[in-house]
Amino acid sequence: MRQPDVTVVVAVYNTMPDLTTCLTSLVNQTIGHDRLEIVAVDDGSTDGSGAELDRFAAAYPSLITVVHQANSGGPAAPSNRALDVATGRYVFFVGADDHLGREALERLVTAADRWGSDVVLGRMVGVNKRYVHQEIFDRTRSDVDLYDSPLPFSLSNTKLFRRELVERHRLRFPEDMAVGSDQPFTVEACVRAARISVLADYDYYYAVKRFNSTNITYRSDHLARLECVERIVRFVAELVEPGERRDAVLRRHFAWEIAKLFRPDFLALDADTQEQVRVRVGKLVREYLTDRIRDQLDPDARVLVGAAAYGRPADLLAIIRQTASDGLPPTVVRDQRWFAAYPGFGEPDAGLSEEWYEVKPTASRWLAALNAVSVRWVTGADGDRRVQILARSPRPDLADLVGDDLSVQVGAAEAVVRLLPADPMGTTVEATFRLQDVAAELTAKGTARAVRIRVAGSVAVPLRGLRPPVRHRTMHRDGSRLHLVTINNNHKGQLAFTVWPVTLRRVAARLRRRLPRGGE
Numbered sequence: 001m002r003q004p005d006v007t008v009v010v011a012v013y014n015t016m017p018d019l020t021t022c023l024t025s026l027v028n029q030t031i032g033h034d035r036l037e038i039v040a041v042d043d044g045s046t047d048g049s050g051a052e053l054d055r056f057a058a059a060y061p062s063l064i065t066v067v068h069q070a071n072s073g074g075p076a077a078p079s080n081r082a083l084d085v086a087t088g089r090y091v092f093f094v095g096a097d098d099h100l101g102r103e104a105l106e107r108l109v110t111a112a113d114r115w116g117s118d119v120v121l122g123r124m125v126g127v128n129k130r131y132v133h134q135e136i137f138d139r140t141r142s143d144v145d146l147y148d149s150p151l152p153f154s155l156s157n158t159k160l161f162r163r164e165l166v167e168r169h170r171l172r173f174p175e176d177m178a179v180g181s182d183q184p185f186t187v188e189a190c191v192r193a194a195r196i197s198v199l200a201d202y203d204y205y206y207a208v209k210r211f212n213s214t215n216i217t218y219r220s221d222h223l224a225r226l227e228c229v230e231r232i233v234r235f236v237a238e239l240v241e242p243g244e245r246r247d248a249v250l251r252r253h254f255a256w257e258i259a260k261l262f263r264p265d266f267l268a269l270d271a272d273t274q275e276q277v278r279v280r281v282g283k284l285v286r287e288y289l290t291d292r293i294r295d296q297l298d299p300d301a302r303v304l305v306g307a308a309a310y311g312r313p314a315d316l317l318a319i320i321r322q323t324a325s326d327g328l329p330p331t332v333v334r335d336q337r338w339f340a341a342y343p344g345f346g347e348p349d350a351g352l353s354e355e356w357y358e359v360k361p362t363a364s365r366w367l368a369a370l371n372a373v374s375v376r377w378v379t380g381a382d383g384d385r386r387v388q389i390l391a392r393s394p395r396p397d398l399a400d401l402v403g404d405d406l407s408v409q410v411g412a413a414e415a416v417v418r419l420l421p422a423d424p425m426g427t428t429v430e431a432t433f434r435l436q437d438v439a440a441e442l443t444a445k446g447t448a449r450a451v452r453i454r455v456a457g458s459v460a461v462p463l464r465g466l467r468p469p470v471r472h473r474t475m476h477r478d479g480s481r482l483h484l485v486t487i488n489n490n491h492k493g494q495l496a497f498t499v500w501p502v503t504l505r506r507v508a509a510r511l512r513r514r515l516p517r518g519g520e
Contacts, residue, residue, distance in 0.1 A: 027056070041069060124158065187239065259300075369464075372389060415432055469489040
């Protein structure tokens with residue numbers, strides 16, 4: 001019997017009706033059933049998911065293997081069970097409430113074979129406002145470095161892994177972690193991999209947020225999430241030697257999981273739980289947060305975790321209240337250095353040195369928090385069509401902070417940027433794109449691409465969309481070809497471009513939809 005190219009692993013617990021969509025997307029993959037194996041493990045579902053797995057297995061007996069087991073409390077045990085019976089050259093993990101683009105597996109396996117990749121990421125998109133970090137998917141790359149890329153911010157296991165790598169290092173999911181068990185698996189696979197690749201040319205994976213938020217990740221409380229991040233941080237510390245490489249991975253955990261523990265919902269916790277979270281986070285900060293990591297964090301995250309470790313509890317609560325109101329603190333200038341004057345700044349007994357409050361050029365998420373206020377079509381002196389976007393920053397001092405280091409982009413298409421004179425309420429940024437640059441960048445495939453802001457070459461930040469949302473459309477001619485260019489808010493509320501080719505077939509289909517049917 002021929003070995004399948006890829007085994008898809010599906011850990012299932014109460015995911016109806018999304019499970020049906022997931023399985024349908026798998027059996028319809030263009031890679032073909034002779035190259036595919038699906039192993040689904042039902043982890044004691046009570047909503048009919050087990051019966052739905054059996055229905056699909058009966059319809060595709062040579063394709064789908066179903067294992068039923070008692071509930072284990074998380075996805076780790078069913079994933080491990082599936083790995084034990086997988087036979088494909090590669091394994092791919094898919095959430096039972098998510099689904100794949102029809103060509104996903106064929107494209108992933110082709111890329112892995114072509115480049116000799118041990119791990120391949122295909123572009124993920126969020127559904128129902130599910131957040132998916134997009135920075136790693138800015139372009140297709142055959143070789144990505146874990147320590148010199150945004151990869152640490154995309155550590156879910158929803159990737160293609162060479163099974164020989166998995167078995168050689170006996171990679172498995174820690175079954176005593178109810179939340180986040182995929183991260184140790186993915187981190188070690190990426191550390192061990194000879195080559196990691198990224199495909200950004202197709203929507204490979206649709207990550208779905210359930211409307212009832214029954215997924216265990218959404219239901220987990222502060223202490224469960226804290227225990228998870230403690231495990232992950234210590235796992236990385238044991239796996240990677242101290243230095244820049246370890247810091248590159250751990251920065252994600254301090255910027256993301258740890259800082260998120262101090263979101264506004266922290267204020268609703270009882271005092272004992274607040275103190276337990278503060279003390280345990282403080283221990284992680286003192287043990288693993290180096291000066292290098294500290295200086296790469298955005299000011300709000302840096303001050304929050306610093307206050308937990310070295311500051312006064314009252315200051316920590318005051319900082320959380322300020323961030324909850326989405327208000328930026330005053331900016332203080334000392335010796336040509338800029339500081340975010342959060343509660344406790346400048347007070348000798350606050351416990352934090354001024355380095356914790358400093359605003360650095362790399363803090364793009366903090367400095368480039370812009371809101372789009374208008375979009376209009378203009379014609380340049382050369383006759384070329386352009387789109388001009390005006391966006392507002394709440395910072396009157398934006399020009400002093402970023403100088404000429406602010407860029408506005410759609411993929412690789414870059415706008416001409418001008419900062420207008422500031423006023424007491426903030427600064428207006430004018431960004432002008434040439435339509436021909438945007439149309440060329442989006443390759444006329446109809447995929448929405450958000451407008452992003454970048455400061456000094458650091459992490460790009462999406463531009464917040466128009467309020468209320470307004471759709472802007474125009475036609476762009478490129479030689480004999482016509483494209484419809486649309487600018488509106490995407491499902492995340494970010495300003496985004498979409499470019500569609502105008503073809504006779506598409507025009508005819510549109511006319512058919514508009515014309516009345518015979519007899520009506």
